[in-house]
Amino acid sequence: xxxxxxxxxxxTYRSCSNLRIHLFVTRRNFEEVKHKSEEAYEYxxxxxxxxxxxxxxxxxxxxxxxxxxxxTDADIKNSLREGVDEGDILCIATAKSLGxxxxxxxxxxxxxxxxxxxxxxxxxxxxxxxxxxxxVESINFLELLERIKD
Numbered sequence: 001x002x003x004x005x006x007x008x009x010x011x012t013y014r015s016c017s018n019l020r021i022h023l024f025v026t027r028r029n030f031e032e033v034k035h036k037s038e039e040a041y042e043y044x045x046x047x048x049x050x051x052x053x054x055x056x057x058x059x060x061x062x063x064x065x066x067x068x069x070x071x072t073d074a075d076i077k078n079s080l081r082e083g084v085d086e087g088d089i090l091c092i093a094t095a096k097s098l099g100x101x102x103x104x105x106x107x108x109x110x111x112x113x114x115x116x117x118x119x120x121x122x123x124x125x126x127x128x129x130x131x132x133x134x135x136v137e138s139i140n141f142l143e144l145l146e147r148i149k150d
Contacts, residue, residue: 025049025050025052026090026091027051028087029087052094054090055097057097058093058097059093061096062089065092065093065133066089068133068134069083069084069120069121069123069128070120071083071120082122083121083124084123088124088128089128092125092129092134092136095136096135101136101137101139102125102129102136102137103138103139103141103144104138104139104140105141106125108127109122109123109126109127125138126138
């Protein structure tokens with residue numbers, strides 16, 4: 001399993017202490033945790049979560065995803081944007097490269113009848129994962145807990 005973000009979850013980080021699965025996180029996103037909560041950062045660090053630094057292959061996948069979304073480098077570095085940013089794209093590319101499920105608390109963006117849904121530039125992590133060019137499974141923390149409960 002691959003964790004992208006801890007900032008929007010409804011489950012406290014202590015509830016993850018009994019997980020017996022292999023967890024990955026990108027270095028960039030792991031450092032974001034530290035800015036949100038030093039205590040959560042130290043707790044996750046103690047769990048021994050594997051921290052990934054992007055390889056050349058991951059960076060190439062990220063560039064392909066960025067291109068598929070029609071985003072420029074300036075777009076993905078804009079902290080005020082509504083869609084995925086550079087860190088999100090690196091997470092998705094890492095999950096694709098490793099062939100693992102991506103866990104995120106970003107909400108899915110439904111497409112309603114007669115509505116094409118959000119523009120590519122506004123896609124969030126789950127919607128980007130659904131793109132044919134990406135093909136990464138994404139689930140939320142409750143879905144993760146459902147899968148591992150047995």
